[in-house]
Amino acid sequence: MNKKPCTHEYLAATEFGKALFCKECGVVHLHIQNLSLRLGVADFLGLADTLTEASNKARAVEKDKTKRRGFTVVKQNHRLN
Numbered sequence: 574m575n576k577k578p579c580t581h582e583y584l585a586a587t588e589f590g591k592a593l594f595c596k597e598c599g600v601v602h603l604h605i606q607n608l609s610l611r612l613g614v615a616d617f618l619g620l621a622d623t624l625t626e627a628s629n630k631a632r633a634v635e636k637d638k639t640k641r642r643g644f645t646v647v648k649q650n651h652r653l654n
């Protein structure tokens with residue numbers, strides 16, 4: 574058993590989390606605050622796609638809310654007058 578030591582390469586690092594890739598293990602280490610996940614590349618990509626799809630929908634919902642809030646304010650002003 575002559576395994577090379579792990580070498581972790583940053584894939585991304587933001588204030589929300591870090592993703593590191595280990596070339597020796599072929600594993601992605603995902604660190605989100607106190608949570609730490611070890612995922613195979615295929616599983617990581619599947620999770621990334623899932624999160625991308627979810628975040629696109631969440632952004633669309635947020636945009637819609639902002640629009641509706643704008644309309645509500647206009648209506649409230651009319652009622653006050």
Ligand SMILES: [Zn+2]
Pocket residue numbers: 578579580595596597598599600
């Ligand atoms: Zn490793």
